[in-house]
Amino acid sequence: MTNWTDFQNFDELWQGLLTEHQKRKGMLKTPTVTTSHQHKPQARTMVLREFLSTPYPTLVFFTDIRSPKVAQIKSNPQITIHSYSPRTRIQIQFYTTGHITRKHPRFQQWRSQGLQRKEDYATVASPSQPTDQLADVTYNLDLAGDNFAVMLCQIQSVEILALGQPHQRCLWNYQNQAWTKQWLIP
Numbered sequence: 001m002t003n004w005t006d007f008q009n010f011d012e013l014w015q016g017l018l019t020e021h022q023k024r025k026g027m028l029k030t031p032t033v034t035t036s037h038q039h040k041p042q043a044r045t046m047v048l049r050e051f052l053s054t055p056y057p058t059l060v061f062f063t064d065i066r067s068p069k070v071a072q073i074k075s076n077p078q079i080t081i082h083s084y085s086p087r088t089r090i091q092i093q094f095y096t097t098g099h100i101t102r103k104h105p106r107f108q109q110w111r112s113q114g115l116q117r118k119e120d121y122a123t124v125a126s127p128s129q130p131t132d133q134l135a136d137v138t139y140n141l142d143l144a145g146d147n148f149a150v151m152l153c154q155i156q157s158v159e160i161l162a163l164g165q166p167h168q169r170c171l172w173n174y175q176n177q178a179w180t181k182q183w184l185i186p
Ligand SMILES: Cc1cc2nc3c(=O)[nH]c(=O)nc-3n(C[C@H](O)[C@H](O)[C@H](O)COP(=O)(O)O)c2cc1C
Pocket: 030, 042, 044, 045, 046, 047, 048, 061, 062, 063, 064, 067, 068, 069, 070, 127, 128
């Protein structure tokens, strides 16, 4: 089992995160992603699609460009991403800066991947709009490609809490172009 607080340098932590993400039922598949709207935290589950190492450690998500979180990120790009595994008793928190893109060099590849489920991006009315009846939800699959967008979350810090005897907690911080590990009181 991974000893999440033992990593000595960020590359080791990064490799641990990649390995965890590749596990079919790993704790990083569908984290909780938190934005803010008018000073209120807004949390939702999202599929974490990929980790990018360069130019900065970044988490990649897909979304519908019309969803409220997109406007929230434009007005406040601070995004916190959280996951807890009851099996391993590990909590991971990523503090990130997000932006929405349709211009990244990998965009076409990501869009083809996302459009394997076109209906996720193809409601005729925008996501989160109220509707009187379920039957009123209609889809235009031809619009999915236009609605598809990528959310990139550049990692500023990573906090790990490992429950045990004793609990262990540490914070990885990016400062002066280097990652440093700081132990915290659990
Ligand atoms: C298991 C699961 C995975 C989800 N994955 C995504 C996703 O990858 N992208 C996304 O935009 N919404 C995803 N959702 C839906 C969001 O949780 C949320 O309901 C939706 O994006 C609307 O969010 P917003 O109104 O805060 O913008 C997922 C929901 C669940 C339950």
